[in-house]
Each structure stands twice: as structure tokens, then as C-alpha cells.
Amino acid sequence: MQQVILAIALLISSLIFAQKETELKDESITITATVVNALNDTGEIRFALYTKENFMKQPLFHQSAIIEEGKSTVTFTNIPKGIYAVTCYHDENDNKQMDFFENGMPKESYGSSNNPLNFGPPDFESSKFEVSNKDIILEIKF
Secondary structure (H helix, E strand, C coil), rough: HHHHHHHHHHHHHHHHHHHHHHHHHCEEEEEEEEEEECCCCCCCHHHHHHEECCCCCCCEEEEEECCCCEECCCCCEEECCCCEEEEEEECCCCCCCCEEEEEEEEEEEEEEECCCCCCCCCHHHHEEEECCCEEEEEEEEE
């Protein structure tokens, strides 16, 4: 009888550990975003990852990266399943904010995931993508 109970306990514990491993695997999804056509290598590209609820407000994650030969890449790690959008801009003067002309037009290049052809700021619906069970690679063009 003790052997049966021990066998059942081992079976249950192995199922629990297998489930934990699967959960960890799900949370280890990465999103790699690359800007491929920066006009120059001055400054940095600043990237931000959003959900619909916080789009263009406080990002869930943000990173910046140097530009080499017109390309800049960041990787967001441990992203849970969900619907997201990435925006980015070329901070040429390295002041950590996007600069605008007096008429409201941007002075610095910007883009978002899916490369929508919006006239105006990026919007979530045209930039969104789904994170499910595999890593995501995005190529963003200004």
C-alpha cells in the first residue's frame, strides 16, 4: 500500500514540475524589434512595448539601442502571452524625448510594429500583434 501511495505521489509531483516548466517556457517568449532604415547613426533608437490599455502612455517595457549602419535592435524578454504593439523613434539629439516642430510635425523619424502607413501618430489597432507560444521578430521601417 505504501508503494502505491509513493508511486502516486511521485506521479503527481512530476506532473506539477512539468507544468511549472511549461509555464516558465511560456514566459520566456522574446520580442526582437529592429529598425532597418535609420537615416544616420547619430543618437539612439528608443523602443517601447505597449498593450492596448497603456498605448502611447507608460510603456510596459522600454529600451534604447545604438545605431550601426542604419540598423538598431532591442530584445524584450520574458513576455507573457497577449496582444502588444511596439513603437520607436530616432532620438538623434539624445535628449530622451521625441522632438516636434511648432506645427506639431515630428522632427525625428518614428515607426511602429506592422509598419502601418498612418498619417499622424501610430495607433494600436494597426500596430498590434499577438504573442502566443513562439518568439516574435519585428522589422520596423521609418
